[in-house]
Amino acid sequence: MNRRPVVVAAIGVAIASLAAWSFVIRPVLDTPERRVSAYLSATSSGNEVSALEAWVPYPANVLLSTELRARRADLTRELATLRVGRTYAIRSVDWWRTCSVSRGSWTVRAMRVSLGCT
Numbered sequence: 001m002n003r004r005p006v007v008v009a010a011i012g013v014a015i016a017s018l019a020a021w022s023f024v025i026r027p028v029l030d031t032p033e034r035r036v037s038a039y040l041s042a043t044s045s046g047n048e049v050s051a052l053e054a055w056v057p058y059p060a061n062v063l064l065s066t067e068l069r070a071r072r073a074d075l076t077r078e079l080a081t082l083r084v085g086r087t088y089a090i091r092s093v094d095w096w097r098t099c100s101v102s103r104g105s106w107t108v109r110a111m112r113v114s115l116g117c118t
Contacts, residue, residue, distance in 0.1 A: 032093045040085030048080040 035054060042051035055072060057064055064072075079085065 033090055036088075036090060040088055042085075043076065043079040044083050044085035046080050046083050048077055051076045051080055 035056070038054035039051050042048075042054055052073065055076065
């Protein structure tokens with residue numbers, strides 16, 4: 001019996017599954033609300049490291065300024081120390097784009113989440 005077609009089919013299914021996970025399923029599941037939930041879950045338990053891992057700048061390949069990195073770390077440290085985030089409500093999620101014409105055409109997506117925390 002020739003097993004080559006079975007092996008090729010199995011590899012094809014594996015590649016299709018990986019592509020579906022990477023390009024369809026994961027982006028649908030990775031919502032701003034889930035990110036906020038993970039961040040505040042970490043700060044409410046006092047886990048600064050997990051909170052910083054949950055706060056991923058978007059897009060992830062954007063270089064953050066030293067000031068922004070310091071602000072992110074300071075804010076996370078303060079919220080984790082105070083254990084903020086046990087209860088919260090997301091009031092809104094706003095997306096916007098910025099464009100730079102001096103360097104050609106490129107777009108950065110940014111997000112602002114309005115929260116009420118206790």
